[in-house]
Structures are given as C-alpha cells and as structure tokens.
Amino acid sequence: MRMISVLASLAMLWLAQGMQNANADDNFIVLQSTTSTKNSGLYEHILPNFTEQTGIEVRVVAVGTGQALQNARNGDGDVLLVHSKTDEEAFVAEGYGVKRLDVMYNDFVLIGPEGDPAKVAGQTSPAEALGRIAKAGVPFASRGDNSGTHKKELLLWHSAGVDPKEHSGQWYREMGSGMGPTINAAVEMGAYTLTDRGTWISFKNKGRHRIVLEGDTGLFNQYAVIRISPEKHPHVRTKLAQTFIDWLVGPDGQAAIGAYRMDGKQLFFPNASDARS
Amino acid sequence: MHVHDFFQAFRLAADLVLAADADLMEIIGLSLRVSLTALVISSLIGFPLGAAAGIWRFPGRGLIAILMNALMSLPPVVVGLLVYFTFSRVGPFGWLELLYTPTAMIVAQTVLVTPIIAALSRQVIEDLNREYAEQFRSFSVPPGAAIQAMLWDARYSLLTVALAGFGRAIAEVGAVIIVGGNINHYTRVMTTAIALETSKGDLAFALALGIVLLVIALSVNAAVMGLRATAMRYAYA
Numbered sequence: 001m002r003m004i005s006v007l008a009s010l011a012m013l014w015l016a017q018g019m020q021n022a023n024a025d026d027n028f029i030v031l032q033s034t035t036s037t038k039n040s041g042l043y044e045h046i047l048p049n050f051t052e053q054t055g056i057e058v059r060v061v062a063v064g065t066g067q068a069l070q071n072a073r074n075g076d077g078d079v080l081l082v083h084s085k086t087d088e089e090a091f092v093a094e095g096y097g098v099k100r101l102d103v104m105y106n107d108f109v110l111i112g113p114e115g116d117p118a119k120v121a122g123q124t125s126p127a128e129a130l131g132r133i134a135k136a137g138v139p140f141a142s143r144g145d146n147s148g149t150h151k152k153e154l155l156l157w158h159s160a161g162v163d164p165k166e167h168s169g170q171w172y173r174e175m176g177s178g179m180g181p182t183i184n185a186a187v188e189m190g191a192y193t194l195t196d197r198g199t200w201i202s203f204k205n206k207g208r209h210r211i212v213l214e215g216d217t218g219l220f221n222q223y224a225v226i227r228i229s230p231e232k233h234p235h236v237r238t239k240l241a242q243t244f245i246d247w248l249v250g251p252d253g254q255a256a257i258g259a260y261r262m263d264g265k266q267l268f269f270p271n272a273s274d275a276r277s
Numbered sequence: 278m279h280v281h282d283f284f285q286a287f288r289l290a291a292d293l294v295l296a297a298d299a300d301l302m303e304i305i306g307l308s309l310r311v312s313l314t315a316l317v318i319s320s321l322i323g324f325p326l327g328a329a330a331g332i333w334r335f336p337g338r339g340l341i342a343i344l345m346n347a348l349m350s351l352p353p354v355v356v357g358l359l360v361y362f363t364f365s366r367v368g369p370f371g372w373l374e375l376l377y378t379p380t381a382m383i384v385a386q387t388v389l390v391t392p393i394i395a396a397l398s399r400q401v402i403e404d405l406n407r408e409y410a411e412q413f414r415s416f417s418v419p420p421g422a423a424i425q426a427m428l429w430d431a432r433y434s435l436l437t438v439a440l441a442g443f444g445r446a447i448a449e450v451g452a453v454i455i456v457g458g459n460i461n462h463y464t465r466v467m468t469t470a471i472a473l474e475t476s477k478g479d480l481a482f483a484l485a486l487g488i489v490l491l492v493i494a495l496s497v498n499a500a501v502m503g504l505r506a507t508a509m510r511y512a513y514a
Contacts, residue, residue, distance in 0.1 A: 035476065044461070059463055076377070205479070
C-alpha cells in the first residue's frame with residue numbers, strides 16, 4: 001500500500017510539473033494545418049529558422065483541411081494554413097479569420113498503376129482523364145474526408161460530368177483517410193488517385209505507381225495562411241500569430257519555402273508577393 | 278509493403294534502439310509519462326471503485342457490473358472526441374487551455390483506462406469476497422477497512438489488472454492524436470509517430486517504431502513481474 005502511494009505522489013508531481021511547463025512557457029502558437037505540408041517535411045525545414053529568429057515555438061496540428069477549418073472555428077488554434085480557397089474565403093467572410101494571404105503553391109497530380117489500365121496518360125485535361133477512368137471502371141481511391149484534396153477531386157469529377165458517388169463501393173473507393181493512407185491503399189488496390197505533388201515526391205511507398213497526368217492549369221494547388229480572428233476568439237495569440245504570418249509571407253519565410261528540396265526536387269513554390277502586388 | 282520491408286523493419290528497430298536517437302528517446306519518454314500517469318490516476322479511482330462494487334450489496338448491483346464491463350469497450354476515438362469537446366475553446370473547460378498538451382492526453386487515457394481497472398478489479402474483489410465475507414461479518418469490520426484489506430490481499434492479481442490498463446493506454450492512438458495533435462517535440466508519442474510514418478508511406482520505419490513499442494511494453498511487464506516475484510518471495514519466506 002505504501003509503495004502505491006509513493007508511486008502515486010511521484011506521478012502527481014510529474015503531472016503537475018508538466019502542467020506548469022505548459023503554462024509557464026507561453027511563447028508559442030498553435031498552427032492548424034493541412035497534412036501535406038507536414039508529411040512532406042516542409043515544417044521541419046522552415047520552422048527551426050523562424051523559432052531561432054523570434055523565439056516563438058510553432059505547434060503544428062496537422063489534420064485534413066476540413067478538420068483544420070473546424071478546429072479553427074472552435075478557436076483551437078491561432079493560425080490556419082490550408083488549401084481550399086472557397087472554404088478559406090467563407091471562413092474569413094464569417095468573421096473567423098482576419099485575412100487570407102497566399103503563401104505558396106504546387107500542383108496536384110493524378111497517379112495510377114503501372115500499365116495505366118484506363119489509358120489516361122496522354123490525355124490533356126483532368127476531365128478527360130477521369131472520364132476514362134469512370135468508363136473503364138478501374139478503381140479510383142478518393143480521400144473521402146472533406147480535405148482540400150478531396151474537394152479538388154470532387155470539382156474535377158464535376159467538370160468530367162461524372163457523379164462518382166453513384167459508384168461508391170464499386171470502382172470508386174472513398175477511403176475516408178489522409179493522403180498517405182489513401183496512397184498506400186491505392187498502391188495496394190491498383191487504383192488511381194489524386195495527390196498533391198509535394199506528398200507524392202516525398203512519399204516512400206510508391207510501389208509501381210507513377211504520375212499519369214500533370215501540368216494542367218486545372219490542377220493548380222494554392223496554399224494560404226489565415227490568422228484566426230480575436231473578435232470571435234479573444235484568447236488567440238494575435239501578436240505572435242501575426243509575427244509568424246509576417247515571417248511566412250516575408251522574404252525570409254518565402255526563401256525558406258523555396259529552398260526546400262526532396263530528392264533534388266522543389267516541393268512548394270512561394271508566391272506570397274504575387275498576391276500582394 | 279513487401280517481405281524485404283518487413284525484415285528491414287527489424288533491422289531499423291534494432292538500429293533505433295542501439296543508437297538511442299534523441300528524438301526517439303523523447304517520444305518514448307512522453308509515451309511512458311502520459312500512459313503511466315494515466316494508469317496511476319486510473320488505479321487510484323478504479324481500485325476503490327471496483328472493490329466497493331465488488332463488496333457492497335445494493336439494488337442494481339448487477340446493472341452496475343454490466344455498465345462497468347461495457348465501458349471497457351469505449352472506443353479510443355470516441356473518448357478523444359469527448360475530451361476534445363471538453364477542452365476545446367468552445368467547450369466547458371476551454372479556459373484551462375489544456376487542448377494539445379500532454380495533460381489532455383493523460384485525461385483522455387485516464388477516461389479509457391479507469392473502466393478497465395474498475396471492472397476487472399470488481400471481479401477480482403468479488404471472487405475474493407466470497408471467501409472473506411463471513412470473517413469480516415463475524416469481526417464486524419467496517420466497510421472501508423474491508424475494502425483496504427481486500428485490495429491489499431488481492432494485490433498480486435490487481436497488478437495484472439494494472440498491466441491490462443497500461444496495455445490499453447500505451448497502445449491506443451485514437452484518443453491522443455485528437456486531443457494531443459501529434460505535435461513534434463511536444464505531444465508526439467509512439468503510436469502517433471507510427472501513424473505519422475504510415476501516412477508518409479515509410480511503412481518499414483513505422484513498423485520499426487511498432488517493434489520498439491512492443492519492446493517497451495515487454496520491459497514494463499517484465500519489470501512488474503520481476504518486482505512481483507521478489508515481493509512474493511519476501512512475503513512468503
């Protein structure tokens with residue numbers, strides 16, 4: 001019995017210490033982020049620079065764009081970095097965000113199994129490519145999670161004049177998962193899927209899948225940053241958040257983003273200045 | 278994932294442990310800190326609760342037992358959501374600023390583990406009570422003292438109950454990834470790190486981390502069992 005109480009008090013001490021640390025060290029912000037920027041290793045490349053310059057720690061919570069928007073609406077974060085323009089504009093219009101600023105872009109690519117069973121390669125537009133996949137009934141792995149990539153994919157299906165939900169459970173597979181697990185599944189199922197280029201380049205489990213369609217203007221993927229409004233959530237760390245955003249869209253942040261390479265390839269292209277000019 | 282990756286994972290795991298990589302040690306440390314703290318709090322609540330439910334006769338006792346047993350099936354992701362809504366800024370305890378901290382993870386795991394400790398110890402104590410009830414009655418031992426005496430006498434079985442609770446805590450990912458956020462150097466634990474490596478497609482590394490997690494669980498179990506054997510030797514020597 002005595003040993004248990006000693007153990008218990010030790011644990012309490014440990015816990016209390018942890019809580020103290022959390023409160024004492026207040027020089028941090030919480031960044032609600034899309035997953036692609038985290039899984040591709042971008043944050044580990046750029047954030048140490050920022051923390052070194054400013055002493056501000058950035059705590060990244062990487063979830064799908066849909067969940068990140070919802071968490072931010074609840075006030076569980078100071079800054080939002082996602083890639084779904086319509087949703088971002090709605091977020092700002094509803095008063096949850098202060099202002100939407102372009103940060104960087106890359107593009108989406110359509111990947112597919114070796115041999116390209118739906119004969120997608122050589123098509124010029126995503127609409128034609130998806131139309132062929134639907135016609136051939138070759139499996140297509142959809143995120144199915146309201147993420148930015150998922151929303152983009154649904155737009156592309158719309159432009160192809162196909163309602164993939166009618167085929168859900170057949171060739172259209174709604175994974176309900178993040179980008180990584182969806183690619184893992186696509187590789188195993190021999191399915192096509194839409195992914196951002198950053199995630200694909202840095203992805204380790206490519207199997208024999210390859211890019212079958214890329215380069216169309218319809219596949220453009222813009223990332224933006226939004227500071228969460230103190231009017232809706234007075235507790236947000238406005239000053240620290242603004243410092244971070246200024247850095248991210250300023251010369252230092254933009255240069256850090258542009259310098260990030262994976263296997264010699266650039267994953268994200270800074271374009272904050274384009275938007276402001 | 279192929280056979281080659283599978284064997285690669287074991288090599289990677291061995292390399293990771295031997296190199297004592299600083300990041301990995303930090304993640305292991307946090308995993309142990311969160312899960313062991315949750316276990317201690319759960320034990321402080323669960324053992325007395327389970328013992329009380331195992332000893333006292335009251336109407337609806339059977340229902341309580343069913344409820345306790347059923348709560349062992351609480352899905353971690355549901356507990357994660359409940360704790361998220363509790364500590365979210367729009368929730369009742371948002372002002373505590375605990376979301377995305379190790380403390381929130383401890384709370385979530387405590388909610389998960391307490392029913393396991395309570396339900397299993399209730400069974401242990403109820404069985405023991407069949408032997409003891411008569412004696413306690415004839416010496417008219419007060420209920421509080423009876424609970425204490427029985428928890429002490431059942432301590433070796435209860436150790437296994439605690440290990441079951443620890444297993445649940447250290448292995449779950451659904452709750453801690455929601456309330457902790459898997460923040461690098463702050464709330465990343467073994468299971469959320471495994472989920473992250475899986476989403477990067479680095480399956481061999483993810484599995485290697487899984488093997489390391491198993492080794493940790495093995496060590497904890499071995500240490501507790503060793504302690505138990507030593508204690509028993511002294512007790513019966």
